Amino acid sequence: xxxxxxRNFKRIxxxxxxxxxxxxxxxxxxxxxxxxSQTDQLSAYDDGWDDMSAFREDIKAMGVExxxxxxxxxxxxxxxxxxxxxxxxAGVERDTLSFPQFDEDGFITIATEDGYSPSEVDAIxxxxxxxxxxxxxxxxxxxxxxxxxYGVRYSGYQLYDxxxxxxxxxxxxxxxxxxxxxxxxGTELDPATIEEHERWSSEVGEHPCAELDxxxxxxxxxxVCSHHWVKSAGDLxxxxxxxxxxxxxNNVTGLEIVPGVRGAxxxxxVRAITSNQATxxxxxxxxxWVSNExxxxxxxxxxxxxxxxxxxxxxxCDPDEGGRVFFIxxxxxxxxxxxxxxxxxxxxxxxxxxxxxANDNRKWALDVIAESLMSTIEGEEGQPAENxxxxxxxxxxxxxxxxxxxxxxxxxxxxxxxxxGLAMLALFVVLFITFEAVLLKKRDPEPWRHVxxxxxxxxxxxxxxxxxxxxxxxxxxxxxxxxxxxxLTVEEFHAMSAKELVGLIQDPVxxxxxxxxxxxxxxxxxxxxxxxxAWGRR
Amino acid sequence: MWTRKASFTFTGGIALILIGMMITNNQMMILGLTLIxxxxxxxxxxxxGDIEVQRTLSADNLYKGDDLYVELLVxxxxxxxxxxxxxxxxxxxxxxxxxxxxxxRLNLRPGESARIRYVLRCPLRGHYSIGPVSLRVRNxxxxxxxxxxxxxxxxxxxxxxxxxxEEAFLRSRTPKMYTGATTLRTPGQGSEFYSLREYVPGDxxxxxxxxxxxxxxxxxxxxxxxxxxxxxxxxxxxxDVARIGTVLKNPLEMGTVSAAxxxxxxxxxxxxxxxxxxxxxLAYLPPDTGDKQYFKILSSLAGVKPEGSMPLxxxxxxxxxxxxxxxxxxxxxSCEGDGTVPAAVRDLVGRGHEVTVLSPSSxxxxxxxxxxxxxxxxxxxxxxxxxxxxxAGSGAQVIDWMPDMDLSQAIxxxxxF
Numbered sequence: 001x002x003x004x005x006x007r008n009f010k011r012i013x014x015x016x017x018x019x020x021x022x023x024x025x026x027x028x029x030x031x032x033x034x035x036x037s038q039t040d041q042l043s044a045y046d047d048g049w050d051d052m053s054a055f056r057e058d059i060k061a062m063g064v065e066x067x068x069x070x071x072x073x074x075x076x077x078x079x080x081x082x083x084x085x086x087x088x089x090a091g092v093e094r095d096t097l098s099f100p101q102f103d104e105d106g107f108i109t110i111a112t113e114d115g116y117s118p119s120e121v122d123a124i125x126x127x128x129x130x131x132x133x134x135x136x137x138x139x140x141x142x143x144x145x146x147x148x149x150y151g152v153r154y155s156g157y158q159l160y161d162x163x164x165x166x167x168x169x170x171x172x173x174x175x176x177x178x179x180x181x182x183x184x185x186g187t188e189l190d191p192a193t194i195e196e197h198e199r200w201s202s203e204v205g206e207h208p209c210a211e212l213d214x215x216x217x218x219x220x221x222x223x224v225c226s227h228h229w230v231k232s233a234g235d236l237x238x239x240x241x242x243x244x245x246x247x248x249x250n251n252v253t254g255l256e257i258v259p260g261v262r263g264a265x266x267x268x269x270v271r272a273i274t275s276n277q278a279t280x281x282x283x284x285x286x287x288x289w290v291s292n293e294x295x296x297x298x299x300x301x302x303x304x305x306x307x308x309x310x311x312x313x314x315x316x317c318d319p320d321e322g323g324r325v326f327f328i329x330x331x332x333x334x335x336x337x338x339x340x341x342x343x344x345x346x347x348x349x350x351x352x353x354x355x356x357x358a359n360d361n362r363k364w365a366l367d368v369i370a371e372s373l374m375s376t377i378e379g380e381e382g383q384p385a386e387n388x389x390x391x392x393x394x395x396x397x398x399x400x401x402x403x404x405x406x407x408x409x410x411x412x413x414x415x416x417x418x419x420x421g422l423a424m425l426a427l428f429v430v431l432f433i434t435f436e437a438v439l440l441k442k443r444d445p446e447p448w449r450h451v452x453x454x455x456x457x458x459x460x461x462x463x464x465x466x467x468x469x470x471x472x473x474x475x476x477x478x479x480x481x482x483x484x485x486x487x488l489t490v491e492e493f494h495a496m497s498a499k500e501l502v503g504l505i506q507d508p509v510x511x512x513x514x515x516x517x518x519x520x521x522x523x524x525x526x527x528x529x530x531x532x533x534a535w536g537r538r
Numbered sequence: 539m540w541t542r543k544a545s546f547t548f549t550g551g552i553a554l555i556l557i558g559m560m561i562t563n564n565q566m567m568i569l570g571l572t573l574i575x576x577x578x579x580x581x582x583x584x585x586x587g588d589i590e591v592q593r594t595l596s597a598d599n600l601y602k603g604d605d606l607y608v609e610l611l612v613x614x615x616x617x618x619x620x621x622x623x624x625x626x627x628x629x630x631x632x633x634x635x636x637x638x639x640x641x642x643r644l645n646l647r648p649g650e651s652a653r654i655r656y657v658l659r660c661p662l663r664g665h666y667s668i669g670p671v672s673l674r675v676r677n678x679x680x681x682x683x684x685x686x687x688x689x690x691x692x693x694x695x696x697x698x699x700x701x702x703x704e705e706a707f708l709r710s711r712t713p714k715m716y717t718g719a720t721t722l723r724t725p726g727q728g729s730e731f732y733s734l735r736e737y738v739p740g741d742x743x744x745x746x747x748x749x750x751x752x753x754x755x756x757x758x759x760x761x762x763x764x765x766x767x768x769x770x771x772x773x774x775x776x777x778d779v780a781r782i783g784t785v786l787k788n789p790l791e792m793g794t795v796s797a798a799x800x801x802x803x804x805x806x807x808x809x810x811x812x813x814x815x816x817x818x819x820l821a822y823l824p825p826d827t828g829d830k831q832y833f834k835i836l837s838s839l840a841g842v843k844p845e846g847s848m849p850l851x852x853x854x855x856x857x858x859x860x861x862x863x864x865x866x867x868x869x870x871x872s873c874e875g876d877g878t879v880p881a882a883v884r885d886l887v888g889r890g891h892e893v894t895v896l897s898p899s900s901x902x903x904x905x906x907x908x909x910x911x912x913x914x915x916x917x918x919x920x921x922x923x924x925x926x927x928x929x930a931g932s933g934a935q936v937i938d939w940m941p942d943m944d945l946s947q948a949i950x951x952x953x954x955f
Contacts, residue, residue, distance in 0.1 A: 078562070418559035427560075431553045442545045445683055448626040448641050448672065452634040454662055458781035458788055458844070460904040468914040468921075477920045484927040522913075529916045 042091040042331060044068065044392040049349035050332065052090060054340035055365060056392070062224045062366075064373055064388045070395055071411035073120045074419035076127040081387035083131030083319060086372045087124070091331035092141040092396045096120065096412075115142025115396060119420040121149050125264045128323030129313075133372035135326045135365075137333050139253045142396065147255075150311040151263030152327050155254040159305055159329070160288065161278040163189065165248065165357055173252060173274070175307045175330075177245035177364060181275045189246060196243035198271065200367070205316040207367060208374045212382055213241040223382035224370035227363060239382075245367075247272075248338050248359035249330035254280055254305035265311040265325065272308035280305065319372055326368060334365055471520050478532045479514060485536045510535060544580075544681035547573050580681045585621025587673040587686045589614055589646070593627070595668070595692055599836075602663045602699045602795075605636055610654040610671070614646035621645060624674035625654065630666045634659040660696045662785065663794060663840045668692045697836040698794040700802045701945040707803065732761045769810045769825045769862040771891075772797050773853060774842070775871030776817035781844035782874075783903030787941050789872040792898045794839045796870055796945050801835045813838060816853045818846030824860070851878035854885055866892040869934075872900035873925055880928045887933035894935040896948065897926060902941050 045068060047053040056066050069075060069087075079085050092115040116124070124146060128134055136143055140156055147153055165172040166187035176182035178195035185192075200207035209225035216238050222229040231237040257268055279288045280301040291298040307329045313322020337344045341356040373388035374381070395412060398405060417427040467473055483493040486504055496504075502511040513520075513528055520528065540548070554570025557563075589612055596607035610627050614620050626641040638656030646652060660666075669691035675684045734750055737757035750758035774797045780790035801811045805827060812825035813835050823834055850871065861867065867886055873879045873895070886893045901918045904910065910918070922938075930936045939948040 414556075414559070418556055424560050427556060431549075431556065434549055435553065438542070438545045438549050442540075442542045444542050445539070445674065445685060448624065448674075450629055450635050450640055451631055453631045454785045456785035457907045458783055458903075459908055460779075460782050460900070462908060465911055465914040468917040469911060474917055477917055477924065480924040481920060481927075484924050484931065487931060526913055529913055529920075532920060533916060 041397075042093075042335065043394060043397055044088075044090075045394070047336065047349070049337040049344060049352070050335045052334050052336065052339070052392070054336045054343065055334045055362075056390075058227070058362070058366060059369060059390050062226060062369070062384055064224070064369065064384045064390055066390045066392065068392045068394045070408050071415040072395055072419065073116060073127075073393065074123045074415050076123045076132070076391075077419070079127060079132070079389075079391075081385075081389075082127050082323070084373055084385040084387045084389065085127075086133040086135065086369060086390045087127065087393065088135045088137070088390060089143065089146070089393045089396070090135075090137040090334060092116075092138055092143045094396055094398055095142050096396075116145045117416070117420065118145075119416075121145050123419075125149050128325055129264065130323065131319055132323045133319065133326075133368070134323070135328070135368060137328045137331050139251060139329060139331045141331060146325075147327065148258070148261075149264050150325055150327075151258045151261040151268055152309050152311065153256050153258050154329070155256065155280060155305075157253060157280045157282050157284065157301075159252050159254045159274065159278060159280050159307075161274045163275050167357070168354060171251050173249055175247045175249050175252075175272045175274075175328075177247060177272045177308060177360075181273050181304065182246070183275065194244050194246060197245055199269070199310070199317060200371075201243035205318070207241065207243065207371055208381075209239065209367065209370055210241045210243070212239040215239050217382070221382060224366075224374050224384050224388075225382050227366045227370075245360040245364045247333065247361045247364055248341075248357065249307065249328075250332050250338065252307060252330040254278075254307075255309050255327055255329045256306060257309065263311060265313050265322070267312045267315050267317070269310050269312075270306045270308070271310045271326075272306070274305045274307060276304050278303065278305050320376060324372070333361055339365070469525070471525060472517075474525065474529060474532070475514060475517070478510065478535075481532065481536065482514070505535075507531070507535060539683050539685075541681055541683055543679075544577060547681065548577050551577065577681060580677055580679055583621075584677045584682060584684075585623055585675040586616055586618060587620070587623065587675050587684070587688075588616040589620065589623070589625075589673070589688070591625075591671045591688045591690045593668065593671075593690060593692050595694065598693070599695045599697060599833075600660055601697050602660065604660060604696075606633070606658040606660055606694065608640075608656055608658060608668065610640075611651060612642075612644065612646070612654065612671075613651040614648055617648045619645060619647055620675070621678060622676040622680070624672075624676070626672040626674070627654065627656075627668065628670055628672060629658060629668050632660075632662045632664065632666065634661060660694075663696045663698045663791075665841050666694050666696065668694065695837060695840050698791075698798040698839050701795060701799040703799050703803050703946050703949055707949060730762060734758045735761055768804070769812065769865040770800075770804045771812045771814065771825070771857075771861055771865060771867045772800055773814045773816065773850070773857075773867065773869045773871075774839075775850070775869075775873075775876075776815050776842045776844055777847050777876070778817070778844050779847075779875045779900065780817070780872060782872075782900050783906055783941070787906060788844075788903055789874075789898040789900050790842065790844050792939065792941075792945075793870040793896075794842055796896055796939075796948075797868075798836055798839050799945055800868055802832065805829075805832050805835075811835065814853060814857055815839075815842055816846075816848045816850070817842075817844065818848065820848065820853055820856060822857060825862075847875070849876050849878040850882040851885070854882040858886065858889060861886075861889070861891060864890045864892070866894065868894050868896060870896045870898075872898050872903075873922075873929070874900045879925070880932055883929050883934045884932040892935075893933070894937065894952070895926075895929050896937045896939060898939045899941065906941060 041048065041050040042052060044052045044056040044066065059066050076087065095115060096117050124134060136146055138154060144154055160170055161173040163174040163182065163184055164170045165174065174182065174189055176194055177197050179198045180195065183190045183193040199205040200210065209228050212225055216232065216236050218235045219226055219229050219237060222237070222239060225239055225241070228239045228241045229237045230240045257270070279290055281288060282301060283299045288300050289298045290300045290302040294301060309327040310317065311325045313324070317324055332338065336349050337356055338359060339361050341359060343349065344352060344356055369390065373384050375383045375385040395408065417423045482501070482504055483490070498515050501514060505511040505514060510531055551570045551573030554566050554573065558566030558570060592611040594609045594611070600606055608627070612625055623644045623646065624641065625644060629640055636657040636659045640654065640656050642652065642654045644652050671688040671690055673686045673688065675686070676682070734747060735758065737746065737759050741759045745759040747758045747760050774793050776790055776793070780793065781788055783789065797813065801813065804811050808827055810825035810827050811831060813823040815821045815838060821838065823838055850869065869883065871879065883893050883895065899922065901915065901922055905915065926936045926938055935952050937948050937952055
């Protein structure tokens with residue numbers, strides 16, 4: 001009893017331990033995916049100061065369709081017209097999972113995820129390869145894997161520059177999109193150091209809005225170049241294109257072109273750099289210790305760093321000749337507070353005591369969109385292409401509600417498991433096993449049927465059968481019969497002599513059997529029993 | 539609960555959607571979605587088990603082997619249709635369905651009723667309960683099933699069979715002792731007229747002789763002769779050894795039949811009958827007459843189970859003080875495995891009781907279910923004969939009751955050994 005109880009305790013304990021470990025593992029895995037954020041930022045569909053609703057509204061106003069991608073960039077493979085689609089990644093705030101993959105040689109490789117799984121990166125690369133445009137706005141998050149695909153690396157450390165906005169703080173720096181760095185004149189940017197965009201101002205790769213420069217048209221006719229439209233008289237106005245871009249960034253990191261690595265696009269160019277006196281806080285202690293050589297005493301770096309890199313399929317970066325990827329070293333470059341600084345300063349996004357200076361972030365962003373999505377059909381200059389679409393990647397933004405985050409996660413898993421090789425195989429195996437389980441285990445409730453059952457056998461003690469076949473037992477039974485037949489008590493019977501007993505029995509064979517114990521064969525015993533049975537009837 | 543069909547449809551739907559997504563096949567996805575939608579919509583259209591059940595039995599008490607007529611009235615109490623509803627009346631497995639079915643598939647409108655009728659054969663004595671009523675609610679396409687039950691029970695007692703033994707008692711030596719109720723020429727409770735006397739307060743009105751009152755003008759009442767009845771004691775062996783044999787033929791079953799038949803016979807003659815059942819313990823029903831006693835005896839016999847190993851001597855030691863002097867005692871026992879039987883019988887005979895031992899031959903019952911070697915069987919039989927001879931020698935009338943023998947036949951074979 002005690003042993004059984006102990007076994008029960010062990011069994012229950014083992015089961016409890018198993019489920020506890022399983023739950024912990026599941027929780028650990030889920031924690032990686034369901035990561036409810038306290039802040040809801042960088043979303044094109046929210047209108048907080050740190051969201052990007054103003055940018056999306058501007059795109060919509062151009063007549064371009066906007067969409068969000070909440071599951072996985074694997075869906076980019078389903079885009080019908082990548083040439084006229086722009087994919088915007090603003091802040092990759094969480095990592096992903098991925099199964100091991102088959103590489104080109106057929107071997108299984110295990111990837112270290114960094115924001116996007118290898119298949120997702122492949123999907124993005126394929127999208128770009130088909131003429132798509134990608135803008136990657138990222139600083140300290142998980143955009144490493146995308147960068148690597150194009151031979152670009154995010155340093156991941158905070159960068160400080162002397163070109164910072166004095167009225168704000170040193171976290172806000174100026175990025176001039178030009179070949180050489182711009183400089184400061186006191187606390188202001190020196191206008192003399194501001195130059196034009198290296199490609200958009202040149203003859204090779206000129207910005208399409210530049211072709212409309214000086215032309216008189218209505219705002220509607222300006223289309224994707226409407227942000228360059230300046231009203232002149234009545235409904236008419238004039239396109240005034242200017243290729244200088246002084247962009248305001250906040251909390252930036254550095255970008256570098258990985259030496260010796262050939263990315264998916266052959267033409268990789270730096271579009272913006274810091275001043276020569278920029279520093280990078282490598283150890284993240286908030287203090288800058290630099291020297292000519294990086295040592296443990298002076299771990300931080302100083303010099304000139306890249307802030308924007310552009311990777312194109314061709315030298316002129318023509319969308320018709322292949323896709324482009326724009327890397328900016330700041331995830332918040334297009335947030336409402338900076339992008340729509342006028343509205344922010346006017347308090348449209350909430351009361352503020354900060355004053356964001358005028359910047360060209362909006363102009364730069366809309367010029368990228370204009371270059372990517374302007375129709376190439378003659379006579380439609382300035383108008384968006386027929387299938388023009390901008391997709392915002394929301395799949396790597398943690399949501400601040402459990403339901404929303406769970407929805408995103410489930411959607412992600414669904415797309416992932418139906419879009420990636422080994423995951424598809426795993427899903428197929430799971431489906432197969434589930435089908436088998438249903439086939440084998442699922443039973444309909446048994447039909448009711450009355451079963452009449454009164455089968456019952458009461459067995460006697462079968463062990464006594466051999467005992468009753470023994471000579472001694474037969475003799476005992478016979479003597480009892482003799483005693484009963486003659487009406488004798490047990491005492492009287494025991495007091496009798498052998499001679500008297502023989503006289504009572506009156507059968508020499510039985511008398512001998514009664515008096516002389518001996519061994520009898522089976523046949524003899526049978527004969528004796530028959531004789532005993534018949535005895536006394538005479 | 540989902541049925542197998544529903545599970546297949548669901549997993550099939552999911553599989554189609556996922557595989558459709560894998561191979562980017564919209565038709566496949568739509569088909570999968572259709573299957574899932576079918577399941578979802580079907581789950582909205584479900585039945586219910588809100589019904590009222592009423593069971594009517596042809597009798598609450600039956601004799602073993604009789605038929606029981608059962609009628610189940612099922613009424614939908616809800617304002618909705620029941621949809622497909624399986625109704626199953628749970629009946630004990632010891633009862634045989636003779637005609638009709640104890641289940642039905644219904645689809646009742648609100649307030650509608652249906653009747654389920656069936657007949658049960660009750661081949662075993664005992665206390666039984668019919669019910670509960672199981673319900674199985676199915677939705678239209680048999681995709682979902684829900685089991686429930688209505689806790690409605692009907693209790694029933696199956697008495698042992700009563701065998702006709704009067705003829706046997708007339709023809710055998712045994713009944714000469716028991717002549718039933720005889721009148722004594724003294725006033726008292728009885729059946730025959732004794733005399734007329736004047737009414738005294740307290741006399742029951744039914745005894746007033748109205749003719750005499752009309753004739754004399756005085757209230758006169760009838761006085762009856764006092765009936766003398768015989769107290770008869772039946773001791774039934776329900777020890778564990780009494781179970782040897784088949785479900786219908788074993789010493790205990792035959793014992794209960796004989797006890798019930800003897801009790802019926804003697805109670806019919808207005809004798810007082812007492813019943814002692816010993817096995818695990820002793821259950822004693824003091825002597826009494828009438829239908830009530832008859833019912834009590836049958837109820838007791840209906841619930842007898844083979845268990846325990848109480849010796850007969852312990853029973854007689856406990857009860858013999860309560861036995862009326864010279865009253866007959868019936869001992870119904872196989873006498874197997876109880877060495878105290880001869881002493882107990884001798885003791886009863888010594889006290890002046892007419893003892894009759896009705897002994898089902900347990901070795902022959904055992905032979906029905908076990909293959910006993912011939913020689914062992916013969917020796918066992920010889921030993922049993924010795925035991926019965928000893929009992930006969932003690933002054934008891936002994937009946938060796940074989941399995942294939944009727945009770946009346948057995949009684950007629952009374953002999954002194």
